Every structure is written in C-alpha cells, then in structure tokens.
Amino acid sequence: MFDPSYPAFPVLSFLGFVLVLIPLPWHLQAWNAGTCLYMIWTAVGCLNLFINSIVWSNDAINRAPVWCDISTRIIVGIAVAIPAASLCINRRLYKIATVQSVSVSRGHKRRAVMVDLAIGLGIPIAQMVLQYVVEGHRFNLWEQVGCYPATYNTPLAYPLSIVWPCVIGLISAVYCVLTLRAFMKRRAQFSDFVNKNSSLTVNRYFRLMALATTDLLFTVPLSAYSIYLNVAKSPIYPWISFADTHGNYSHVDQFPAVLWRSSHETVVSLELSRWLMVVCAFVFFFFFGFADEARRNYKAAYWAIAKRLGMSPPSKLQSSISHSYNIKAPVRSKPTMDSISTLPVYMPRAITTPTRSSFSTRNDDTFSSTFSEDFKFPATPSSSSSSNDSHGHLPRAL
Template structure:
C-alpha cells in the first residue's frame, strides 16, 4: 500500500497544479494590456509549478531514474527559473518606477515594442544565459531527490558563485532598489501620477498598486530564500578551487539518488530544499490573491470553468443561477407513473379554495 513519506502530500501536489492553472488562465488579458513583465512572471511561475507537480508525483517515495530525458530538460529549466522569476519581478518594478517618476512609458506603439524588447532581454535573456553558464560548474548530470524529483547540481567551486549562485541575489537587490525608488517617486509626484497614468493604456491605478504589491512580496519571498541558500553553500560545504574543466566534469554521467531519510536528516538541507520547491507555488498563489479577483480575471476563470464542464452536460446560466444537468425523464405530463407522489400546482390550489366548504357528517 502506498504510504507517502512527504509530510506535505497531497497538499503540495494539489496546490502546485492549481498554481499552474490559476496563473495561466488570465494570461491573454495581460497580453492585451502589453504587460510583458507580468506575462513573463506568469509564464515562468506556471512552468515552475508544472515541473514541481510532475516531479512530486513521479518521484513520490521513489529515487528511480525512470525519466532521464525529463530530468535533463527540467533541471535546465529549474536553473533558468531561479533567475527568471526575480528578473520578471525586476521588469515589473522597473516599469512601475518609470511610471511613478513620470517618464515616458509605452505611449506609442513604438514605445510599447521597445519596452517589450527590454523586458524580454531581462526576464528571458538572463535565464537563457544562466543555463549554459551553470553547466560550466555542473559537477554531474543531475540528482534525484525522493519526493522532490529531478534536482540540478552545482559543484561548489569558487567559479560557481559569479556564474550561478550570486545571480538571483544581484537581481533581487536591483529589483529592491527600483521598488524603493518607485515608492519615493510616487510620494513626491502624487499630483502628476494619476494624469500620467491615464496615458498608459491597459494600466489603471488599482492594477498599478496590485503590481507594486506583487513585485514587493515576490522580493520579500525570493531574497531571503536565495540568501539562505547562499549561506548554506558557503558555511556547510568547503569551497573547492577551480582546477580545470576536466576536473569538474570528471564523473559527469553520475546520477546521485538521495532518499528522503538522508536529506531530511539535516535540518538545513531540508529547509533549503523545501523552500526552493515551494517558491513557485507561493508566487502563483500570491499572484492569484492580487489578480484572481479582478473583474476581467473572473471573466477568464468563468470562461475556462464552463469550457471544462461543458462536455459533462452543464451549460452557462443565462441569469447567474446555478444550473443542474438536464435529465430527460421517460414520461411526460400525460404519462406520470402512479407511484410518484402528487404535488398540487398553484392552479389546483386556487381551484380548491373556490370550492364551498362542506360540513362533514357526524
């Protein structure tokens, strides 16, 4: 009988899948508003939730190498996601700062395209650059961690810090600087803010403050986690000197399989692994908390819901009522089975009230 050793089973599986779905459904709405930073944040977050969901299901109570190709692909993506989500948050904070400081932001189509290209360069270009750079210090192919799944590995050499470990911290610090500058600029130019914001189609004051809150909370979530992971790498394992490429990749085909009883025995290792896999799920739930209840988002969620349940016989209600499946009865009004109880209709009740009362005989 299956007895999961994961204390978060099945909560993590459910929340990671819900995070994947809830983040992607409002994506067309943000595409139409030219919110490239927000769209990239949604895509990277959804991808993180999807990978975490698949890994947690396939490798629940298992360390078997059942999908090596999936592990090769997913570990590359995990490396990119580690900097992609902070980079997308940086794009959001950068745009909010330019609006709060009343700079020219996406007024013409050319300005919008230029802003989108800059956001793509930050939140897509940096992850695509990080993936091959991390391969330089990748000691072996990948790890398989029980209940976690495929996990990327980095040889703890001095060169790994500028190539891999420090990138999320640097991006988060830059994003934090933009967030502070955004708040200062907004407090100084509150009178001009509403007028300038009206020039930016697709961005209202409510959406602006939601984006500000989303980027700030992502910063407060991501920065402590990556800083704690950096601290563990420095303090709990020796930093080896870089000797050569052949030395680092000497046993590259090795696949390290780590049972849960081993990686959970160390509290620091357990905290680092759990925080890493929950980061994408938390970002997805935070995004839904800020944008999932907006009128346009509810419209997309409603459309997706009825598209899913339509094959089951349910149809959208015409006036907001909750419909029930239509069941075709094998009889009609003139052919009612005698076993069914009789319920008087309003017409029959009215006719009965018109009848004179008859005194019953004693």
C-alpha cells in the same frame, strides 16, 4: 520514509500551474511582457515539480534520465527567470511613476516588449548555459522530490550561477525604492493625474505599490539565505580545471528520503525551494485572479458555456457584459486601447510628440505601458531554484 507533504504538494503544485495561467490571455492581449513571463515561468516550474513529485514519490531510481536532463535545466533557468520577470515589472512600474504626459506609439510598445523579453528570456537562457561549467555531474535524484541540478560548490560557481538571483533581486529592489520615492514626491499631483487617466485609480496604484514592496521584502532575503546555506553549511572546494570538475560527469547521485531528511539544512533547502514556487503561483493569482477584469472574463466564459446548454443571461447582465467588452460598439468596429484594459504610453512632460520609433531606457524617452486594468506592473515575490552536488553542496533555496 513518510513524506509529510504528499499528496498535498503534487495537488497544490498542479493547482498552482492551472491558476497562474488563468489571467494569461488578457495579459497577452495587452502586451504585458513582464507579467506574462512571470506567469509562464511559474507555470512551467510548478508543472516540472509536480511531475517530479509524482514519478519519484517512493524511490530515487534513475528511470527517466532524459527527462531529468530537461527538468534540471528548467530548474536552473527558473532560478533567475522569476527574479528577472519581477525586474521587468518593477522597471516598467518605475517608468510609469516618473512620467506624466501621454502619447501612443506602437513602435515604442514593441521596443519595450523586446527589452523585457531580453531580460526575462535572455538571462535565464544564459544561466542554463553557464551552469554547465560548474556542474560536478549530470544530476541528482532525491526521493520524494525528484531531479535537481548538481552544482560543484567551488568559488567559480558563485559568480556564474549562485549569486545571480540575489543580484537581480537587488536591482529590482532599487527600482522598487525609486518608484516609491517618485510617488512620494508627486503626491500632490497624483489626484489630478489619476483624474486625467480613466484606466488608473488610486486604489489600483496603491495595490501596485504593495506588490512592489512585497518584492523588496522577500526577494533579496530569500536569495541571501540560499547563499548562506551554500557557504556556511557545505564545504567549498578549489577550482582546479574544467576537466577536473567534469570528471565522471555521467554519474548520478541518488539520495533516499531516510538519508536526506536526517539533515535539517538539506530539508529546509529542498522543501523551501519547491514550496516557494507554489507560493509564487498562488500569490500571483491572489493579486490578478480576482481583479475586476478577471471577474468580467469569468462571467463571460460562464455565460458562453451556459448558452451552449440552453441558458441565457438576464437582459441587464447581457447588456453589461457586452458593454464591458465593447460588443456592438456604435462608432468603432475595432477594439481600442481602453477596450483591452491597458494604460496608454507615457512620456516625460517635455516631450509632446514622439520623433522616432526607437526606444531608449533614459528618462527623456517615451515608454510603453500596456498593463491590465486593475493591476498594472505587479511585483510578486521572486524565487530562485535549488541546486546541489555530490561534494556536499546543498541545493539552493528558492
């Protein structure tokens, strides 16, 4: 059966894989854990879907079972990984919005990164492990789509696997609302606050708010819709035992396109789950790939290549590029916080000097905020992956 998305999907998914990784180097330099996790998970998801769409573009033959074992685990992890990365971003955004004084502590910055890694890596890994409990069989193969996990549609599958993208999205939405509320309360102080912090501008802050609002508007509705598809459009079977669920576990269901495309709900679930991954990549690049810092990096990379070809930038442009990256700094020989386009570490007004190197999530502790110059703590549309099973369970919408 003709695939209306071919070759558009493999082309755009690979392009999304490349584009979403472009801002990664300077975000790694700035210790932006939440945004780095978002970029890495989205890139892995796009690459995984790209490979699947190429290998199984014309059939559903089980020609690479080991790859499908890996691919389905990636899909299960990304179902919660992108919402978790968005939660890290919104959580840090809230901390910035509710503090006022400035302090620098490398220990606090490391502690903040560790907390973000525990959320952005720990939750997806736990999801991959728990998914095995409710897997009806090894995996499913869908022609024109590729490998997808096979979740047995039983009541136990919902607390262990299906509802977590929505739960994480709700927590992220709470942080988003609290951030907006904190901003509304301190509008009168905001101009003065911005004037004292050269790395933050009003425009950048409002773009930040727009990203957080986008997360609030899209994450929870899409996750709730995927739950609706599983509950209303597929039979729910009683949980009997682990052995019953994993009976004939090595079986692989194979679905030709002419079969699954005849079901509107299945088409919506599968296509939504994979296309939203590509949309996430392009949306992220839209917000970060055209920022001032990104344009400076593009310019520097262009002239680095041009110099090898015998070209040299105009003197004024060369001076501007050198100044942007603190090349030939007259006083300091090492890059400072400003030279890598990061915000300082913020702490409540009542605390002026950090007294310990530990980090607490309470509002009376210091917080690390090391985000890029133009978009600190973005919130992008979250996603969840799809899953299905041989008992009529539809794949989860992304």
